[in-house]
Amino acid sequence: MEKMLTNKDLLGLQETSKEDIELILDTADMMRHILDSPTKRTAHLAGKSVVLFFLENSTRTRLSFEMSCKYLSANSSNISASGSSIHKGENLYDTVKTIDVMATDLLVMRHNQSGAPHMIAPLVDASVINGGDGMNEHPTQALLDMMTIREHKGQLDGLRVAIAGDALHSRVVRSNIWGLSKMGAEVRVAAPPTMMPRHLDHMPCIVTHDVREACEDADVVMGLRVQLERQKSALFPSIREYAHFFGIDEEVLACAKEDAIIMHPGPCNHGVEMPTSIHEHERSVIHEQVSNGVAVRMAVLYLLQARRNYQ
Amino acid sequence: MEKMLTNKDLLGLQETSKEDIELILDTADMMRHILDSPTKRTAHLAGKSVVLFFLENSTRTRLSFEMSCKYLSANSSNISASGSSIHKGENLYDTVKTIDVMATDLLVMRHNQSGAPHMIAPLVDASVINGGDGMNEHPTQALLDMMTIREHKGQLDGLRVAIAGDALHSRVVRSNIWGLSKMGAEVRVAAPPTMMPRHLDHMPCIVTHDVREACEDADVVMGLRVQLERQKSALFPSIREYAHFFGIDEEVLACAKEDAIIMHPGPCNHGVEMPTSIHEHERSVIHEQVSNGVAVRMAVLYLLQARRNYQ
Amino acid sequence: MEKMLTNKDLLGLQETSKEDIELILDTADMMRHILDSPTKRTAHLAGKSVVLFFLENSTRTRLSFEMSCKYLSANSSNISASGSSIHKGENLYDTVKTIDVMATDLLVMRHNQSGAPHMIAPLVDASVINGGDGMNEHPTQALLDMMTIREHKGQLDGLRVAIAGDALHSRVVRSNIWGLSKMGAEVRVAAPPTMMPRHLDHMPCIVTHDVREACEDADVVMGLRVQLERQKSALFPSIREYAHFFGIDEEVLACAKEDAIIMHPGPCNHGVEMPTSIHEHERSVIHEQVSNGVAVRMAVLYLLQARRNYQ
Numbered sequence: 001m002e003k004m005l006t007n008k009d010l011l012g013l014q015e016t017s018k019e020d021i022e023l024i025l026d027t028a029d030m031m032r033h034i035l036d037s038p039t040k041r042t043a044h045l046a047g048k049s050v051v052l053f054f055l056e057n058s059t060r061t062r063l064s065f066e067m068s069c070k071y072l073s074a075n076s077s078n079i080s081a082s083g084s085s086i087h088k089g090e091n092l093y094d095t096v097k098t099i100d101v102m103a104t105d106l107l108v109m110r111h112n113q114s115g116a117p118h119m120i121a122p123l124v125d126a127s128v129i130n131g132g133d134g135m136n137e138h139p140t141q142a143l144l145d146m147m148t149i150r151e152h153k154g155q156l157d158g159l160r161v162a163i164a165g166d167a168l169h170s171r172v173v174r175s176n177i178w179g180l181s182k183m184g185a186e187v188r189v190a191a192p193p194t195m196m197p198r199h200l201d202h203m204p205c206i207v208t209h210d211v212r213e214a215c216e217d218a219d220v221v222m223g224l225r226v227q228l229e230r231q232k233s234a235l236f237p238s239i240r241e242y243a244h245f246f247g248i249d250e251e252v253l254a255c256a257k258e259d260a261i262i263m264h265p266g267p268c269n270h271g272v273e274m275p276t277s278i279h280e281h282e283r284s285v286i287h288e289q290v291s292n293g294v295a296v297r298m299a300v301l302y303l304l305q306a307r308r309n310y311q
Numbered sequence: 312m313e314k315m316l317t318n319k320d321l322l323g324l325q326e327t328s329k330e331d332i333e334l335i336l337d338t339a340d341m342m343r344h345i346l347d348s349p350t351k352r353t354a355h356l357a358g359k360s361v362v363l364f365f366l367e368n369s370t371r372t373r374l375s376f377e378m379s380c381k382y383l384s385a386n387s388s389n390i391s392a393s394g395s396s397i398h399k400g401e402n403l404y405d406t407v408k409t410i411d412v413m414a415t416d417l418l419v420m421r422h423n424q425s426g427a428p429h430m431i432a433p434l435v436d437a438s439v440i441n442g443g444d445g446m447n448e449h450p451t452q453a454l455l456d457m458m459t460i461r462e463h464k465g466q467l468d469g470l471r472v473a474i475a476g477d478a479l480h481s482r483v484v485r486s487n488i489w490g491l492s493k494m495g496a497e498v499r500v501a502a503p504p505t506m507m508p509r510h511l512d513h514m515p516c517i518v519t520h521d522v523r524e525a526c527e528d529a530d531v532v533m534g535l536r537v538q539l540e541r542q543k544s545a546l547f548p549s550i551r552e553y554a555h556f557f558g559i560d561e562e563v564l565a566c567a568k569e570d571a572i573i574m575h576p577g578p579c580n581h582g583v584e585m586p587t588s589i590h591e592h593e594r595s596v597i598h599e600q601v602s603n604g605v606a607v608r609m610a611v612l613y614l615l616q617a618r619r620n621y622q
Numbered sequence: 623m624e625k626m627l628t629n630k631d632l633l634g635l636q637e638t639s640k641e642d643i644e645l646i647l648d649t650a651d652m653m654r655h656i657l658d659s660p661t662k663r664t665a666h667l668a669g670k671s672v673v674l675f676f677l678e679n680s681t682r683t684r685l686s687f688e689m690s691c692k693y694l695s696a697n698s699s700n701i702s703a704s705g706s707s708i709h710k711g712e713n714l715y716d717t718v719k720t721i722d723v724m725a726t727d728l729l730v731m732r733h734n735q736s737g738a739p740h741m742i743a744p745l746v747d748a749s750v751i752n753g754g755d756g757m758n759e760h761p762t763q764a765l766l767d768m769m770t771i772r773e774h775k776g777q778l779d780g781l782r783v784a785i786a787g788d789a790l791h792s793r794v795v796r797s798n799i800w801g802l803s804k805m806g807a808e809v810r811v812a813a814p815p816t817m818m819p820r821h822l823d824h825m826p827c828i829v830t831h832d833v834r835e836a837c838e839d840a841d842v843v844m845g846l847r848v849q850l851e852r853q854k855s856a857l858f859p860s861i862r863e864y865a866h867f868f869g870i871d872e873e874v875l876a877c878a879k880e881d882a883i884i885m886h887p888g889p890c891n892h893g894v895e896m897p898t899s900i901h902e903h904e905r906s907v908i909h910e911q912v913s914n915g916v917a918v919r920m921a922v923l924y925l926l927q928a929r930r931n932y933q
Contacts, residue, residue: 035725038931039669047350049378059712060720063699067671067724070697075381077374090370090578098371098577101602102378103346266720267712291723309349358661360689386692388685401681401889409682409888412913413689414657620660 004310005303009121009128012137013179021143021179027299028147028292034071035295044302045074051099053079054110054131060266060290061131061141065108068297074106092116093123100124105308106301109133127304135169135197140300141265142175144293146183148285149220151292152261157184162214162256164246165224165273167191167200172265173224177205190214192236192246211246215255222263223248223273239272248274253281261285315621316614320432320439323448324490332454332490338610339458339603345382346606355613356385362410364390365421365442371577371601372442372452376419379608385417403427404434411435416619417612420444438615446480446508451611452576453486455604457494459596460531462603463572468495473525473567475557476535476584478502478511483576484535488516501525503547503557522557526566533574534559534584550583559585564592572596626932627925631743631750634759635801643768643801649921650769650914656693657917666924667696673721675701676732676753682888682912683753683763687730690919696728714738715745722746727930728923731755749926757793757819762922763887764797766915768805770907771842773914774883779806784836784878786868787846787895789813789822794887795846799827812836813846814858814868833868837877844885845870845895861894870896875903883907 003023006016013021034042050069054062062078069076079099092111099107107126109117114134121128132138150156161180167173167189180187181204189200190211200207208214215221226242236242253260262274262284270276279286314334321327345353361380365373373389380387390410403422410418418437420428425445432439443449461467472491478484478500488498492515500511501522511518519525526532537553547553564571573585573595581587590597625645628638635643656664672691676684684700691698701721714733721729729748731739736756743750754760772778783802789795789811802809803826811822812833822829830836837843848864858864875882884896884906892898901908 040671040725041669047352049351049381051374059701059717063673063701063721064724066699067697067726070671070699071725075378077377077381079370079374091581094578095370097598098601099374101598102375102605103351103382103602104378267716270713287719287723290720291725294724358663360662360692362685386689388688388692390681390685402892405889406681408909409912410685412909413686413916414662414693414913415689 002306004307008304008307009117010139010300010304011118011121011128011130013139013142013175013182014137016139016179018182021146021182024143024296024299024303025147025150027303028143028295031295031298031302032292034298035291040071041073042071043073045069045072045305048074048105048305049103050074050076050106050108050301051079051104051126052076052108052131053096053099055081056110056112056132058110058131060293061110064290064293065131065297068294068301071294072298072301074301092120096120096124100126106304127308129300129304132171134171135174136171137175137178138171139175139179140293140297141172142179143300144289144296145176145222145263145265146179147292147296148263148289149261151288152285153219156180159185159219160188160217161185161220161222162188162190162211162218163222163224164190164211164214164248164252166195166226167224168195168197169227170224174203176222177203181205188214188218190246192242194236211248211252212255215252215260218256218260220263221248221253221256221260223268225265225267226269226272228269243272247272248278250278253278259283263289266290313617315618319615319618320428321450321611321615322429322432322439322441324450324453324486324493325448327450327490329493332457332493335454335607335610335614336458336461338614339454339606342606342609342613343603345609346602351382352384353382354384356380356383356616359385359416359616360414361385361387361417361419361612362390362415362437363387363419363442364407364410366392367421367423367443369421369442371604372421375601375604376442376608379605379612382605383609383612385612403431407431407435411437417615438619440611440615443482445482446485447482448486448489449482450486450490451604451608452483453490454611455600455607456487456533456574456576457490458603458607459574459600460572462599463596464530467491470496470530471499471528472496472531472533473499473501473522473529474533474535475501475522475525475559475563477506477537478535479506479508480538481535485514487533488514492516499525499529501557503553505547522559522563523566526563529567529571531574532559532564532567532571534579536576536578537580537583539580554583558583559589561589564589570594574600577601624928627929630926630929631739632761632922632926633740633743633750633752635761635764635797635804636759638761638801640804643765643804646765646918646921646925647769647772649925650765650917653917653920653924654914656920657913662693663695664693665695667691667694667927670696670727670927671725672696672698672728672730672923673701673726673748674698674730674753675718675721677703678732678734678754680732680753682915683732686912686915687753687919690916690923693916694920694923696923714742718742718746722748728926749930751922751926754793757791757796759797759800760793761797761801762915762919763794764801765922766911766918767798767844767885767887768801769914769918770885770911771883773910774907775841778802781807781841782810782839783807783842783844784810784812784833784840785844785846786812786833786836786870786874788817788848789846790817790819791849792846796825798844799825803827810836810840812868814864816858833870833874834877837874837882840878840882842885843870843875843878843882845890847887847889848891848894865894869894870900872900875900881905885911888912
């Protein structure tokens with residue numbers, strides 16, 4: 001029998017096993033071939049409905065999921081906060097239940113509250129994919145990061161991955177810590193003291209305030225977006241100082257291995273997390289990350305639906 | 312020969328015959344089977360274009376139509392007020408004519424002015440479906456209500472349907488009065504004096520200010536959304552008082568038949584029109600209403616297109 | 623071998639040869655037949671991805687491209703300014719590169735900065751179609767104008783085309799001057815002095831401030847939209863005066879040939895550029911322009927993809 005995901009939903013990598021992560025990454029490699037073929041279309045999800053329910057602004061994640069749906073021949077429909085009845089004060093459960101009973105198979109959900117998809121998933125028939133919840137997780141982003149690293153480094157086990165930046169507001173860092181550590185990589189997080197959440201001490205990662213230290217002999221150097229729009233108060237004195245102490249420049253890069261790859265979840269604040277010269281560096285795989293994002297999302301949609309078909 | 316709808320458009324149930332309503336409900340029952348099958352896809356509207364032109368916010372109605380289109384393999388495109396040129400001051404006729412001449416077959420239209428689709432329909436080649444016009448009609452909502460009632464009660468003829476709430480701002484109540492009365496049901500409307508439009512006296516329904524009186528021996532108890540966003544001035548002293556006098560609670564429900572079903576067009580203001588315990592009551596069919604909404608809209612799209620094909 | 627477009631992108635008619643314009647117009651005539659057939663669907667772009675990236679409001683152009691995609695079985699996805707991450711301050715190149723690497727084949731782009739698509743096109747793999755850039759060009763609009771004129775007049779060579787109105791803010795006028803003059807038509811532009819850009823003196827057209835003079839013996843009389851929303855300061859004393867001096871009325875129309883056709887890119891400010899009686903005149907081809915817009919866009923999408931397939 002074909003391998004199958006353990007859970008009905010993909011809520012986070014904290015609750016996803018190593019075997020399931022491997023299954024998704026292997027399937028994503030196959031999806032990559034479809035994307036690289038002249039006709040990027042399969043009938044795997046024909047007649048299935050996917051609703052993309054994004055209550056926070058998004059370009060790349062929403063578009064990536066939408067295109068993934070189309071490459072699999074699924075029906076996809078968008079619901080965003082603007083133009084919907086959410087402003088009428090409709091509660092989340094009612095809205096999601098409404099979507100669910102319209103014969104929806106897969107529900108991709110982005111919400112500004114941590115844990116929102118976890119609350120919703122057990123209450124609906126559709127399989128829920130977390131497209132980012134507050135400051136908690138963004139599992140498909142970490143999966144595409146892992147896919148990209150694996151492509152370049154052959155495996156994840158034994159690698160050293162340095163992640164630098166605003167760890168406080170970043171759901172990307174949390175998903176990557178859970179996922180990468182399960183796959184045997186060492187994750188080092190460097191953030192200013194004001195941007196380092198305390199719970200990171202209890203997560204499988206090494207914490208430092210020195211970006212050079214984090215990058216020492218690293219195989220991967222990843223910048224995190226400074227979520228300027230999510231900050232309620234100033235968490236660093238100035239952008240210039242942030243860039244100086246936590247930005248990834250040639251000097252920081254020199255601490256890492258000679259063949260270390262450069263990553264960023266995007267969109268990058270050029271000159272803050274890294275200068276444009278690093279963003280477009282020959283060892284930068286930032287555009288590949290975006291490209292692999294489509295393959296990873298196709299894999300997740302495909303595998304969750306396969307599990308539904310079997311039941 | 313197969314049965315066919317009388318009119319080119321579906322503008323309201325006031326102008327729809329009993330026979331046409333029955334045809335839509337019977338067709339919706341068949342569409343229900345498609346929705347319940349593993350592959351929810353038919354080719355009935357392949358190569359046909361549906362434009363969803365919503366000038367008021369909407370989640371469920373817009374999504375319901377969009378998914379209906381996709382289950383029938385129609386091409387559907389969204390136009391909403393935000394992001395369109397409507398803000399440039401384009402007049403309605405010009406906008407709709409523009410949509411029409413792009414080879415559009417079916418035009419679903421929501422507008423905040425009562426009668427807008429009635430004005431437009433004779434001027435365009437596309438078949439127009441009223442997705443809600445001001446305080447006038449919302450025919451597909453009433454049709455899905457009727458489908459749901461018929462499913463539970465076997466027929467509509469001879470039933471007593473109590474509708475409680477803000478009848479003044481509700482297009483749902485008007486479409487239900489026209490539709491249900493044509494099908495032989497008795498409709499009773501209970502609303503506060505300030506929310507009871509005078510023209511209801513001339514419509515085929517029984518009017519009262521006492522929600523318990525309306526629910527006496529009723530087969531169906533339906534709450535109406537308090538359209539807080541459409542009220543220009545306060546029409547009731549407080550939400551608490553409204554809930555007390557016009558909300559549907561266990562006590563009100565006890566006036567109705569023992570097997571009376573509970574309905575609401577959604578989204579519900581919990582604690583206003585009814586408490587959550589009634590909304591999620593074992594006799595509540597509110598989620599079924601949403602689900603049947605897709606089947607009804609598939610039926611309407613299919614039947615209007617069938618009529619076009621024949622001509 | 624089949625004929626093929628010279629360039630990877632369609633950025634403007636200034637850089638498009640007469641032969642390429644003819645190829646697009648001939649292909650559009652064939653697409654017209656598909657649109658007029660009962661099933662408006664071809665598989666020409668099945669498995670291809672088109673992203674509609676509109677950073678300015680648009681109803682008709684966006685919808686026209688979207689429906690064109692669907693008639694060709696392409697996957698189309700919308701990105702607009704609202705609801706996207708553009709507000710996060712993402713730079714244009716990063717956004718477009720993101721779209722590009724998601725296996726996008728064709729990118730339709732509207733931007734408020736003149737030259738934005740010209741900057742982007744060489745940097746991406748996707749073929750870029752300019753859907754309107756600032757005050758520079760709107761090539762598919764001019765192509766649909768030319769298609770409509772050719773339909774009515776048989777050919778473009780030797781025709782006299784009068785264009786009246788706000789030439790300063792109009793990208794439509796610029797694309798039409800480049801396109802029509804290449805096809806051998808004489809273009810005359812009439813605008814108030816404050817709305818006449820100086821660079822028009824160096825373009826292949828005749829400039830005047832007298833709309834009657836421009837229309838003398840004209841085969842085509844085209845009004846331009848007064849871009850009230852783009853004007854930073856008042857460029858004419860009053861709408862009434864504008865309508866009087868530059869509006870197209872029966873008197874102006876009488877200067878043109880007896881069988882002159884009336885055009886407008888829409889949406890029209892009724893009573894400003896022309897009264898409703900001219901807009902709906904028996905010689906008005908305004909609705910045909912919209913309809914032909916779909917055929918022209920299908921042709922452009924088809925031809926650019928054909929060029930990609932060949933490489």
